Amino acid sequence: MSLVVVGSVAFDTIETPWERRDKIVGGSCTYCSLAASFFTRPKIVAVVGRDFPQETIKLFKKRNIDIQGLEVRPGDTFHWVGRYGYDPNQRETVRTELNVFEDFKPTLPPGYRRADIVFLANIDPDLQGDVLSQIKKPKLVAMDTMNLWIESKPHSLLNVLDKVNIFFANDEEIRMLTNERNLIRAGKKILERGPFLVIVKKGEHGALVFGKNLIFGIMAHPCEDVIDPTGAGDSFAGGFLGYLDKVKSLSQREIRRAVVFGSVMASFTIEDFGIDRFRTLSLSEVKKRFLQFKKLVSF
């Protein structure tokens, strides 16, 4: 199988109540592909400027990520400036500099067009739709989004939603999109539109998964020091889809295990700023934490 991830490769400036980091590498595609690389060889689709650090390109290569679809353009890399409060579930966008992302119109390399799994990470839904149309008969399409697109481009977003199999969102986004406070009913509303799986990310409260004949919940890994929550959701998607790409199965058992591997990858991401935790993370640590999750919820 193969996994294509389209999204942002970016700079983030992050302020938490304890620390601030300027222009560190981030982006939905970055987090997702790094997390997925522990299970499969993801192919990425994104654009960066000439200012993007070679050191991160090297990290992508070291993690065996296929960067054929990573365009390098004249200009500056996309830059997001955000701030977290004491509640890591709450974040505020201070500023967004689109830069080279502004007129990003991805053309997929030929080797990408027969991908089995596609992840449309959180970007403009029109771009998501455009990328999707370039892929021939994918077996599994997943998407993420954010409140910005729910508010500004609801029609485009629903258009993409109707074509995907798996919808990722956080609890507030899914409530906003469905106009339904109760998460179970909100999940059902999304299922009625076509996806066979809805994955609700609840930050420190874990994740809830709804399918036609499935309801599954997992706690978040208890973390005493959330250093930087950025990228947790994309790492979740990366662990989840990377694992499914590896096992080549969509059985309920593997979907449940994929959700746990998603939670595992998210739990590592928040232990350090930006993508730093991925620089040292090993597969044996990943497997060990999977077993810790088992212990956490077993009765």
Add this chain to the structure above:
Amino acid sequence: MSLVVVGSVAFDTIETPWERRDKIVGGSCTYCSLAASFFTRPKIVAVVGRDFPQETIKLFKKRNIDIQGLEVRPGDTFHWVGRYGYDPNQRETVRTELNVFEDFKPTLPPGYRRADIVFLANIDPDLQGDVLSQIKKPKLVAMDTMNLWIESKPHSLLNVLDKVNIFFANDEEIRMLTNERNLIRAGKKILERGPFLVIVKKGEHGALVFGKNLIFGIMAHPCEDVIDPTGAGDSFAGGFLGYLDKVKSLSQREIRRAVVFGSVMASFTIEDFGIDRFRTLSLSEVKKRFLQFKKLVSF
């Protein structure tokens, strides 16, 4: 073994965004003992006025609850008036009429004084301490509390806390009491004071349990229609302690199972107004939902 529950038997007037009910039976001791009655024979300590309905007394008897310690006094029963928003985790106290509860000084019946398990439900911590001092060498003491006492009687509350084995609180209360936002660190702070178990109730997000060598989490049962959240926490405590009283063990395995039975009982309570769900609930429904919880979290 035997379980003594001290708390309130009361009238509640409840307003949700959808419906209002006037002066229906509620109270922490009521919910806790009804939930516990599915596992053991709880003995209750509380006071009511002459206006308290005989029909509820009959229900207590039918559920085999020992009401020797239920005083009936001249005057009116304690009455709480509360309001819920669209988020069932958020509630507001509109009014509290203490009535006969105002000068409640419980004297335990002799048959209660050798109880193995004591639950000090949410009442004035001075009363909790007073009841506790009347019990000879209990094997297990658990307490609950609320923001009102954390703010108004912190010294009395900590005094009781230092004498109990299990502390129940919701996430906001435990943060307030420990002045610690991170729940894991907040839990550890409570453990350092003496209890061997801290149970953090998170409403729709489930529960987290911290012990010396234990960390366990359980999702809430997915509920599409939360009719009335009142009493969920006390029903949780009742299911938890009732089960432990039945199995006569504090092994990690039984503690985990007790937490799940607590969640099971809470999940039934919120399906109807007040204590109405307990009128028809059967043990086979309780066991069936326990198995549903297994399915919900298994991977």
